[in-house]
Amino acid sequence: MRWTRAAGRGLLAAAVVLAGYAGLGSPAAGPVAHAGGRGPVTLVTAGDLTDYLDPVLEDWNRAHPGEEATLVELPDSADETRAQMVTGLRSGSSRFDVLNIDVAWTSEFAAAGWIAPVDPGRFPLDAFLPPVVDTATFGGRLYAVPYVTNAGLLYYRSDVLAKEGERPPRTWAELERLASEVAPRHGLDGYAGQFLPYEGLTANATEAVRSAGGSLLGDEGATVTADSGATVEGLAFLADGVREGWIPKESLTWKEEESRQAFQNGRLLFLRNWPYVYALAGGEGSKVAGRFGAVPLPGPDGPGVSVLGGSNLAVSSLSRHPETAADLIAYLTGEQVQRRVLTEGALPPVRASLYSDPELVRAFPHLPALRKSVLAAEPRPKSPRYDQVSLVVQAVVHDAMAGRQTPRQAVARLARELRSLARAGAGPSRED
Ligand code: GLC
Numbered sequence: 001m002r003w004t005r006a007a008g009r010g011l012l013a014a015a016v017v018l019a020g021y022a023g024l025g026s027p028a029a030g031p032v033a034h035a036g037g038r039g040p041v042t043l044v045t046a047g048d049l050t051d052y053l054d055p056v057l058e059d060w061n062r063a064h065p066g067e068e069a070t071l072v073e074l075p076d077s078a079d080e081t082r083a084q085m086v087t088g089l090r091s092g093s094s095r096f097d098v099l100n101i102d103v104a105w106t107s108e109f110a111a112a113g114w115i116a117p118v119d120p121g122r123f124p125l126d127a128f129l130p131p132v133v134d135t136a137t138f139g140g141r142l143y144a145v146p147y148v149t150n151a152g153l154l155y156y157r158s159d160v161l162a163k164e165g166e167r168p169p170r171t172w173a174e175l176e177r178l179a180s181e182v183a184p185r186h187g188l189d190g191y192a193g194q195f196l197p198y199e200g201l202t203a204n205a206t207e208a209v210r211s212a213g214g215s216l217l218g219d220e221g222a223t224v225t226a227d228s229g230a231t232v233e234g235l236a237f238l239a240d241g242v243r244e245g246w247i248p249k250e251s252l253t254w255k256e257e258e259s260r261q262a263f264q265n266g267r268l269l270f271l272r273n274w275p276y277v278y279a280l281a282g283g284e285g286s287k288v289a290g291r292f293g294a295v296p297l298p299g300p301d302g303p304g305v306s307v308l309g310g311s312n313l314a315v316s317s318l319s320r321h322p323e324t325a326a327d328l329i330a331y332l333t334g335e336q337v338q339r340r341v342l343t344e345g346a347l348p349p350v351r352a353s354l355y356s357d358p359e360l361v362r363a364f365p366h367l368p369a370l371r372k373s374v375l376a377a378e379p380r381p382k383s384p385r386y387d388q389v390s391l392v393v394q395a396v397v398h399d400a401m402a403g404r405q406t407p408r409q410a411v412a413r414l415a416r417e418l419r420s421l422a423r424a425g426a427g428p429s430r431e432d
Helices: 008-016 053-063 078-090 103-111 130-134 158-163 172-185 199-211 229-244 249-253 256-264 276-281 322-332 335-343 352-356 358-363 367-376 386-401 407-423
Strands: 041-046 069-074 098-102 145-151 153-157 189-192 268-273 292-295 308-315
Touching (some): 041 053, 041 078, 078 386, 098 322, 130 367, 145 322, 145 367, 153 276, 158 172, 158 292, 172 189, 172 229, 199 229, 199 386, 256 268, 256 276, 268 276, 308 322, 352 367, 386 407
Parallel strands (some): 041 069
Antiparallel strands (some): 153 292
């Protein structure tokens, strides 16, 4: 299933709603490599939201004969994409040149030596939104260049809330009340996010924990900070929802797309998801077009914390054409393509100036609010063992949400398992 072509206009609107706050690396038999690391390259990426990339790469290819870029699309799910990239990199294959990696993976890929450090002088880092640049660094070095950003939002059915004389929730208590009392009166389920055990659940759980004032790891993965009342409160928010019925059990199997479908088919009062949903839920085929809005995520006593999502572009350490790869990254993160990321891809760009570009703001009036929301979003924990950290978080949180452990038991287990990972070596390490 694909997150298909999205109308850029929707994104803008999306922001709407932030109302108020917010080639193959030529194998031996392949094409002859140009001197100096130049030649055809591949751009490998998750297979979602990529339709706009074909014409973008065609433009590059026309201007760069002999250095053509080929798109390699992997599965939509963050975890499956990562697994396929890692399998290729571990096998020593030079099939991938430019990797479009989730912001959450920079530390792990850098520590494992799968991606090569990037020369910061080659990219105008000052032109990017600052928190986004931070996701591309590890151990004080730049390993990637920001490409697309993301921040979690709360989508709500504006028609239902208006009928009830209610405003979108700003606290968990308001969300819980509306989800448990109002939703059933309208034949709706209350609230859902991405609760299948995969990276999406880690993002949702991190948001809940951070919103409650807690955290999971510190010091680039070296210290475990998960054992706290705030972590229990964060997990309890999610677990109580399922137990009390205002989070539908079925959502324990949903990723981004399943949850978006449920919302735009008119089944949910509230949905936590990324800004891409705005365009799609407002477009053709959506039953809720014109009848929903989005606001910053709520937290225990006021606005909550959203996780910084998105992806960075990195050069594979195994690339035979790293010079071309770096040039392709400069092209994709340049002002012109970044504009297309927004207008044709409906994705939040990383170039700060676009958020205040008069023409874009006219077309997408709430772009500045979206910027605010990205600037306020917090990164996931940095760790060279991020994949392991995420697997632990997913398993534990899913058990708590499924009622197999209480939030308190789940947090004790989470802290124990994260500590054993930290002991096993959380410091920067190379994998050969
Ligand atoms: C989105 C975000 C990414 C996150 C993923 C989780 O793709 O951009 O950062 O890890 O969702 O499913």
